[in-house]
Amino acid sequence: MIDLLVAGGGPAGLATAIHAARAGLEVVVAEPRPGPIDKACGEGLMPSAVRALAALDVRVEGRPFHGIRYLEAAGTRRAEARFRTGPGRGVRRTALHAALALRAAELGVRVVPERIREVAWDGPAVRVGDLTARRLVAADGLHSPVRRSLGLHRPPPPGRPARYGLRRHYPVQPWSDLVEVYWSERAEAYVTPVAPDLVGVALLTTDRAPFDEQLRRFPALAARLPAGGGGPVRGAGPLRQRAAARVSGPVLLVGDAAGYLDALTGEGLAVALASAEQLVRCLVAGRPHEYERAWRRVSRGYRLLTGSLLWARERPLLAPRIVPLAARLPGLFHAGVNVLA
Numbered sequence: 001m002i003d004l005l006v007a008g009g010g011p012a013g014l015a016t017a018i019h020a021a022r023a024g025l026e027v028v029v030a031e032p033r034p035g036p037i038d039k040a041c042g043e044g045l046m047p048s049a050v051r052a053l054a055a056l057d058v059r060v061e062g063r064p065f066h067g068i069r070y071l072e073a074a075g076t077r078r079a080e081a082r083f084r085t086g087p088g089r090g091v092r093r094t095a096l097h098a099a100l101a102l103r104a105a106e107l108g109v110r111v112v113p114e115r116i117r118e119v120a121w122d123g124p125a126v127r128v129g130d131l132t133a134r135r136l137v138a139a140d141g142l143h144s145p146v147r148r149s150l151g152l153h154r155p156p157p158p159g160r161p162a163r164y165g166l167r168r169h170y171p172v173q174p175w176s177d178l179v180e181v182y183w184s185e186r187a188e189a190y191v192t193p194v195a196p197d198l199v200g201v202a203l204l205t206t207d208r209a210p211f212d213e214q215l216r217r218f219p220a221l222a223a224r225l226p227a228g229g230g231g232p233v234r235g236a237g238p239l240r241q242r243a244a245a246r247v248s249g250p251v252l253l254v255g256d257a258a259g260y261l262d263a264l265t266g267e268g269l270a271v272a273l274a275s276a277e278q279l280v281r282c283l284v285a286g287r288p289h290e291y292e293r294a295w296r297r298v299s300r301g302y303r304l305l306t307g308s309l310l311w312a313r314e315r316p317l318l319a320p321r322i323v324p325l326a327a328r329l330p331g332l333f334h335a336g337v338n339v340l341a
Helices: 011-022 047-055 093-106 145-149 211-215 268-284 288-313 319-328 330-340
Strands: 002-007 027-030 063-065 067-072 078-082 088-090 110-112 120-122 125-128 131-138 164-170 179-183 187-195 198-205 234-236 251-253
Touching: 002 011, 002 125, 011 027, 011 093, 011 268, 027 131, 047 088, 047 268, 063 187, 067 319, 067 330, 078 319, 078 330, 088 187, 131 145, 145 251, 164 211, 179 319, 198 211, 268 288, 288 319, 288 330, 319 330
Parallel strands: 002 027, 002 131, 027 110, 067 179, 131 251
Antiparallel strands: 063 088, 067 078, 120 125, 125 131, 164 198, 164 234, 179 187, 187 198
């Protein structure tokens, strides 16, 4: 019987496996897709995520960025704040996945080409096909089949518009050492430098429309990008996903599977990495039930700040004032950005 079975070989699952292997646990990752796995992702690692990867001896390339800049869609008003605790890093999702997979392999983590959809346990053992483990970690993404099979999925609150993410790369030299966030009436566009000659553009929106159509709502940004020169578009959503709990018997949820609010503040990977560390600490201490409280603690800032910004974004009178207020209150904006960092 193995100590830990991880359902899902994305960043959250691999980080959990690395922490578990470093703690001396025998861990197997079940992931049906060959790596590296791409995904619609803003690809910006906040400084806390950069530090978490370094602590795992995960080496990632990419391009550093030193803060966040908010701009109106026309580029007329702006506010920016630089990090106090070191740079973040723009990293291609495939490069991040490859680096995590390499570190897991160095530690002897075994990856099996299995897709886990349903879970059954009998006493102390979790059984999934031919695999038997003492514990299962569900790291199987935004629409986690394991979360649903356990009855932990909760529908979104009524009346809240569903939001979606789209991402595309452009072969252009980054023009800033900051992540830029452009705000239009119904969407945001995130520009992350990921290489000396490449930027990623991620759109968050409630409108289900083609990427190029949505990009035209950001004229200042569109003017900087080569017309028709972008790579393939990847999408994800609806972004808001709720879980009733992070622990159910011998099963624990991590990453997007544990519940996701929105990508507005770019903290998803930082929270996933911090949660993975806490999850394994609880297991090693023999107190897996304490993981729920630990998850709430490490995700509290993300849930508070992202929830507040979403609340403002969804109000027609407040949404157009987000960038002007950030520009008018630079101290508050700087403090908020550095809480995220």
